[in-house]
Amino acid sequence: MTALLLNTTARLRRRADHHRRCDCDRDTLETPWKAEMCQILHARNRVEKRVLLDEFFNTHESEIARVLKRAQHISRLDYHDKDLVLSYFGDALMRMLETRWRAKSGPGTSSVFNYSRNLPTILEAETRYWIRVVS
Numbered sequence: 001m002t003a004l005l006l007n008t009t010a011r012l013r014r015r016a017d018h019h020r021r022c023d024c025d026r027d028t029l030e031t032p033w034k035a036e037m038c039q040i041l042h043a044r045n046r047v048e049k050r051v052l053l054d055e056f057f058n059t060h061e062s063e064i065a066r067v068l069k070r071a072q073h074i075s076r077l078d079y080h081d082k083d084l085v086l087s088y089f090g091d092a093l094m095r096m097l098e099t100r101w102r103a104k105s106g107p108g109t110s111s112v113f114n115y116s117r118n119l120p121t122i123l124e125a126e127t128r129y130w131i132r133v134v135s
C-alpha cells in the first residue's frame, strides 16, 4: 500500500515536471530529457525558450558531455574540437525542436515527440548527422 502510494506520488511529481499542456504519452514521462524538452516545446516565446535551453544544458551537462564524446568518437572528429561538437549538438537540437518535435498545425508537440522515449539517442544520431553534413 505504502509502496503503491509512493509510486503514485513519484509519478505525479514527474508529470508536474512537464509543461501543463503536455501531450506526452504517459509511459514516456520519466524518460531522460523528456520533461525539459516538453517545457521547451511549449515555451511561449524565444526568450523563455532560451532560458529553458540554458537550464537544460546546465542540468544535464555530464550526460550531454557523454553524448558528445560518443558522437565525436564515432565521427572521428578531432579530440580537441569540444566546442565544435557542442555547436553541432546545439544545431541538431534546434533542428529537432523546429522541424520534427513541434506540432505542424498550431501550438503543442508532434506525436513523434509525444511517443519518443530515447531523446539522448536521437540527439546523438542527429549530432553525428550534422557533423557528416558539414565536415
Ligand SMILES: [Zn+2]
Binding pocket: 018, 019, 022, 023, 024, 034, 035, 038
Ligand atoms: Zn510532456
